[in-house]
Amino acid sequence: MTIVLACLVVVLTVAGTARALHESGRAAAPRVVAPVLTAVLVVAETYLAVATEVAPWTLQATLILQALLAPAWATFALCYGRECSWRTLPRSGRLLLALSLSPVLMAAVLPPDQLFYLADFTAERVFYLEPRAFFLYLQLLLCLLLSAGNLETTLRNSRHSQRWRIKLALVGMGAVLAALCLQYGQGLVIRTLDLGYVGLRNGAVALGFALFLFAETRRGSDKVHIARRLAFRSVVAIIAGGYLLGLGVLREGVRLAGPDFERHFALAIVFAVVLAGLIILLSDHLRRRFSIWMHRTFYNEKYDYRTQWINFTDMLSHARNTRDFVDVMLVGLCDAFGFVGAAFVPADFEHPGQARDAVVYEMEPLPPTLPATAFGGLLVYEGGPCTLDTVAGLLSEDALEALQDAGVGLVLPVRTVEGCEGVVLLARPIDTREEHDLEDFELLEAMGRQIALCVRSFRLGDELAVAREMEALGRFAALVMHDLKNQVYALSLLVDNARLYIAEPEFQRDLVETLTNSVSNMRNLISQLTRLPGRENLHLAPVDLMELAREACASLPGADIRFEGAGVRAAVDAEQVSKVLVNLCLNAIEADPAGPVVVRVGVNGGPLIKVEDSAGGIDPALLRDGLFKPFRSTKKRGMGIGLYHCRKIVEAHGGTIGVESQPGRGSTFTVQFARREG
Numbered sequence: 001m002t003i004v005l006a007c008l009v010v011v012l013t014v015a016g017t018a019r020a021l022h023e024s025g026r027a028a029a030p031r032v033v034a035p036v037l038t039a040v041l042v043v044a045e046t047y048l049a050v051a052t053e054v055a056p057w058t059l060q061a062t063l064i065l066q067a068l069l070a071p072a073w074a075t076f077a078l079c080y081g082r083e084c085s086w087r088t089l090p091r092s093g094r095l096l097l098a099l100s101l102s103p104v105l106m107a108a109v110l111p112p113d114q115l116f117y118l119a120d121f122t123a124e125r126v127f128y129l130e131p132r133a134f135f136l137y138l139q140l141l142l143c144l145l146l147s148a149g150n151l152e153t154t155l156r157n158s159r160h161s162q163r164w165r166i167k168l169a170l171v172g173m174g175a176v177l178a179a180l181c182l183q184y185g186q187g188l189v190i191r192t193l194d195l196g197y198v199g200l201r202n203g204a205v206a207l208g209f210a211l212f213l214f215a216e217t218r219r220g221s222d223k224v225h226i227a228r229r230l231a232f233r234s235v236v237a238i239i240a241g242g243y244l245l246g247l248g249v250l251r252e253g254v255r256l257a258g259p260d261f262e263r264h265f266a267l268a269i270v271f272a273v274v275l276a277g278l279i280i281l282l283s284d285h286l287r288r289r290f291s292i293w294m295h296r297t298f299y300n301e302k303y304d305y306r307t308q309w310i311n312f313t314d315m316l317s318h319a320r321n322t323r324d325f326v327d328v329m330l331v332g333l334c335d336a337f338g339f340v341g342a343a344f345v346p347a348d349f350e351h352p353g354q355a356r357d358a359v360v361y362e363m364e365p366l367p368p369t370l371p372a373t374a375f376g377g378l379l380v381y382e383g384g385p386c387t388l389d390t391v392a393g394l395l396s397e398d399a400l401e402a403l404q405d406a407g408v409g410l411v412l413p414v415r416t417v418e419g420c421e422g423v424v425l426l427a428r429p430i431d432t433r434e435e436h437d438l439e440d441f442e443l444l445e446a447m448g449r450q451i452a453l454c455v456r457s458f459r460l461g462d463e464l465a466v467a468r469e470m471e472a473l474g475r476f477a478a479l480v481m482h483d484l485k486n487q488v489y490a491l492s493l494l495v496d497n498a499r500l501y502i503a504e505p506e507f508q509r510d511l512v513e514t515l516t517n518s519v520s521n522m523r524n525l526i527s528q529l530t531r532l533p534g535r536e537n538l539h540l541a542p543v544d545l546m547e548l549a550r551e552a553c554a555s556l557p558g559a560d561i562r563f564e565g566a567g568v569r570a571a572v573d574a575e576q577v578s579k580v581l582v583n584l585c586l587n588a589i590e591a592d593p594a595g596p597v598v599v600r601v602g603v604n605g606g607p608l609i610k611v612e613d614s615a616g617g618i619d620p621a622l623l624r625d626g627l628f629k630p631f632r633s634t635k636k637r638g639m640g641i642g643l644y645h646c647r648k649i650v651e652a653h654g655g656t657i658g659v660e661s662q663p664g665r666g667s668t669f670t671v672q673f674a675r676r677e678g
Helices: 002-050 056-079 091-109 131-157 160-189 195-217 228-257 260-281 284-298 305-316 322-337 397-405 438-501 505-529 545-553 574-591 620-625 642-652
Strands: 126-129 192-194 342-348 359-361 408-416 419-427 541-544 561-565 569-572 597-603 607-612 656-662 666-672
Touching: 002 056, 002 160, 002 195, 056 091, 056 131, 056 160, 091 131, 126 131, 126 195, 131 160, 160 195, 192 195, 195 260, 305 322, 305 438, 322 342, 322 359, 322 419, 322 438, 408 438, 419 438, 541 545, 541 574, 545 561, 545 569, 545 574, 545 597, 545 607, 569 574, 574 597, 574 607, 574 642, 574 666, 620 656, 642 656
Parallel strands: 561 597
Antiparallel strands: 126 192, 342 359, 342 419, 408 419, 541 569, 597 607, 607 666, 656 666
């Protein structure tokens, strides 16, 4: 049986390694080293357990293989399911890798006779440990335990969508580590290594590798659905067959292996039961079904409302800003009602009837091509929580199809007495057979009112913060104007003195002209600081946008700016639009000084200008929160006024300004004018 289990370990290892290398290539190396090394060690120790004679070099090789388990499993635990690179490793991970090399050095330097004492190895397959071997196995056991702790850390920190993919793999490898710790832990307790337990260890390793291989291959596998009318018969057949099979195995084992088989079989059963219980505890699906069954059986209610409300409000109390609140709110709803994922679509109060970009948690992202008005129907819906089919008539075909593709099943309007703050979109339940009834909707509605009040409070707080920042900016502008007025007065005196005292007429004319222009420019700056451009103070005139773009960018010498498109005429304020172009081009140049900036002029329902760069793109969080709001900057030392000023200028023309950005590919700012002339 020991040899059969060892062969099974080898087969599972070869299958798992081949699959990992086929899918990931060299990137799979940190994941396959530990299983391969463990399989080789299983073969080596199985040979020691059954061989009639053992050469010293065999003991040395086996000892080195045992010591290599420490760095191999440490690497696996630090890399599986994580971003694996030396740069991203925490200090504790690097310390673990360094510590794992110590038993390898001891095993390579010390000969076996200084570590083991073999009384009569042919009669008794037991290694008696010398004091040095005790410290070697102490370090090995410590590294294996720390590796198991890292696997648990990976599982605990994984997101819901990742956990179902890796939990069985981590449980399986945790079982392998547990078996290794039990085997080598006896060396610390009784100072011996009994190879009589190798068969039991091989069985545990085979079980762990089987779980790992199953977890790696089940992602694309189809599930078999058992008919409900046959479920009871199937379960009874499985239990009866398992009971009879267990009795047969136990009887045959006692006959072949003697009385020691009962002890080994009992340990194997306990190990399997503990492993099965751990798998059940990690299953969100089973825990959800058990929780609902408990409450409806013993309490006649699906939820413990006091506990639900305390847990939900406690989660919300940890939010420090709007984004934190939305994140914990979505997590809280998914945990309370057993949803796979959720999303929040906030209302855009600057543009009534429109919505801002959705915040998604463990759900397929909504298409970025959906217009801002796609969810306008949901924002005016005055009902409570409902299914997606109930509000399907309020959505366009594209929006409805996008929500169906994302797996949205329920819709929760987030409303106060003053209006709708947004909409929560809830994906399918974890237990696909769970049906939501009136009790679910009542609790959802109560939580929705609490969410609405919190969202409104955070929104008003953000608006108040912006108002205070604008007030501070106004005070700053007043100080700047005071200084500029003093400079203008001094320059005016200089102009007067130059006219009276400079003898050379030509120099006088140049100086007077230069200083007069400076005074005029400063006065214009003072005027512009007092107000942002509005429709009433624009000087509109038909302008060729291509010529305007070339003239505006001429003030940026040395920049690699390329122009594409044809001449398009539009009625705009040339001075104000030039400021927009200069600001956008400067931002593109600062984002990537070495790359080109492309300015495109064209028509798409109206004249438009596009400014494209090839830099690293803009942070999605900044795009979602509003790049064109005041004091939102992509630069470390930026004030966040430039793009806000650009937006005000474009909106004063009746147009719009937007941005499209992809990380690593660059950004495109589009200025769209509403009218066309010529």
